[in-house]
Every structure is written in C-alpha cells, then in structure tokens.
Amino acid sequence: MSSRKIGVLVSGRGSNLQSVLDRIADGYLPLEIAVVISDKADAYALERAEKAGIAAVAIPRKECVSKEEFEGKIDAALRAHGAELVVLAGFMRILSGNFVNKWTQKIINIHPALLPSFPGLDAQGQALEYGVKIAGCTVHFVDEGTDSGPIILQKPVPVLNDDTEESLAARILVEEHKAMPEALRLWALGKLEIQGRRVIVHP
Template identity: 45%
Template sequence: MNLVVLISGRGTNLEAIIRGINSKKIKGKISLVISNKKDAKGLKIAEKYGIKTEFIDPSLYKTREEYDLKLAERIKKENPDLVVLAGYMRILTDGFIDTFENRIINIHPSLIPAFQGLKAQKQALEFGAKFTGCTVHFVTKELDSGPIIVQAVVPVMPDDSEETLSERILHYEHRIYPQAIKWLSDGRVQVKNRHVIVKGAKYGGLPVNPELEDF
C-alpha cells in the first residue's frame, strides 16, 4: 500500500506509522509527506527516515479550493492507495475529498460523533465527560463524521488538564492509527453503508472493537 501523509505539526502519529512500516507490520510505504506549515517538526521526522517531503504554502493561493486543487495535483503524482491525515489542521474542500473518495483517513482525539472540530480534549473537559478517547475514521464531506474504523476509550480523571488528557489520548492514537492502516493494507476492511467491518477480526469486550495488535 502506497501512502501519502499530510501533516501540520510535530508528527508523532506520522512516526508511529513509520515504525509500523519499518517493523513490517504494515505492508506498505510512505512515498511523500506534505505539510501546510514550513516549520512542522514532522517534516524533520520524515527526513530522518529518508522519506520525501514537501511544504505547500497556503499563502500563495487565494482560496481553499485553489490550494486543495494544487495539493490534489501533487498527491496524484504519487498514485497513492491511501491519503493519511496525521495532525493536518486544514479542513479539506469537497473537491479534494471527491478526488480521493474513500481513500482518505483521519484520526480525531474524541469518540466521534462527540466533540468534533478543534480542541476536542478541551471540549470533553468543559462538558464534564467521564470518558473520551480517539477515533480513526474515513473522511467525508461532513467534519469528523465519516465511517469509524476503530476507537480507543480513555477515562477523564478529576484532576486532568487539557495537556494531561491530550497526552493520554495520544498514547492510544499511536496504537490505533498504525493498526487501522495495517488492516487496510491487508485488505481486511469492508464498509457497508456507515458500518466498517474488519474481516477475520475477533470482536469482544467493551467497547466492541477488533482486537488490537502490539503497536
């Protein structure tokens, strides 16, 4: 499976995916990492592993549509099987999503459909939620609303800050994102309407998720 990864920041999920590839758990490669931020730390991580990187500057384009058209044209040159959003902090336009329909995945730091959009961890704290977590999902035109591949549940502690909760959620992001990509690279993921089934997986426990491997 050929991946193109889009980032905006520190690239910790990117590195977790790279480690999954390098350990041979994920059958694939990352052909390109693109950032909309010139100083994104994730670019340095990709370069450390010998992965091609590019910065595409949003300030050079008048509209989101123009930017995403350029982005899509660049990505198509890599002929990717999957476009992976790993901390990419721009909302994709409908045209971009149509170009890579059913081939874009994202990870969001909540149990969607709860706490969609920015600062999901802060939203959970302010709402008084007892549990939150993270979700890997297919990207659709509705923000943080696509079919769910896998989720991890994280309890909210009484003394949590936004920072401590975010770090605890991030630990599980680093497990479930490579896991979801492995299932996809193995051809085990089926989508029926909104329901995602992982072929051959054992389901059990609460929440009902396919069993995670050792990522």
C-alpha cells in the same frame, strides 16, 4: 506482497507520522509512505520524513491564491507519488467537498475524541467541559462533514478527576499512536469494507 502506498498530510510535529514510520520499520505495517505533505514549510514532520528518506513537500496555504489552488497542488503531489490512500495525521485544515470527492473512501483521519461526540477543534476541552468519564480517539474515513465519516476503530481513555486539557490530550495521544497503525494495517491487508455508515472489519 508489494507494499501499498500512502500519502500523509501534516501540519506540526508529526508524532502520529512517527508512529507509522516506526511500525513500518518493525514490519507491522506492509506499507510505504510515498510522500509527506505539509501546509507549513517549518513543520517538524517534514524533517521526520526527510530523515526517513521520504519525499517531503511543503505547500504553504498562504502562497496559494485560493483554497482550490492549494488543494489542487496537494492532489497533484499525492498522485505524482502514487498514493493510494490519504492519511491526515495532525493536518489542521478542513478539506473541501471537492477534494474529498476526488478521494472518496480513500482518506482517513484520526480525531482525539470518541466520535460522534466532540467533533471539531478542542475535543479534549469539550470532553472535560461536558464531564464525560471516558474520552479517547477515533480513526475514521473522511466524508464531506466535520469528523463525520464512517468509523474504523476507537480507543477509550478514562478521564481522571484532576485532568487538564493537556494531561488528557497526552494520554489520548498515546492511544492515537496505537490506533493509527492498527487502522492502516487493516486497510493495507484489505480487511475494511464500508457499508453505509458502518465499517466492517473482516478477519
């Protein structure tokens, strides 16, 4: 079976990217990362890609005169490398509806909360402030809203009495590193079907 190609968008360290690289290497993921794209030229994730022999492309937002130009360059790079799915792995920019509509049902994101609770920034801080007992992470398809697309899978994490944003984020990140490869495997094997807001996972 030939590997399906994904493009990964990143902004920082790339720990979720590394979790995918590791699961490709051990044979769990029948995927090829065709390109890694960052909005920051100094993102460590680009170094991870280069070490793995993957095309690493920096498209700094500040060097583009408009969001349209910025997203156009990302779209062009993804298509040039044959990406079939766009994976947001710590990409810290909101994609426009125009971009999302070019990749309808072909963008997935991981968010450090059990959506629809606590979308947007500082999800762990929101969870602690609200006083929830269970937090976690969500892998979902991206639509035009903020963290509002159909949910693929979720991983729960208990909130401890002495948790800080940092300690809770660290424990959620452990689950993120499991959730993203799991969701990508389901996609690669053709087991996901979107029905309205629901994602049906076929056996």
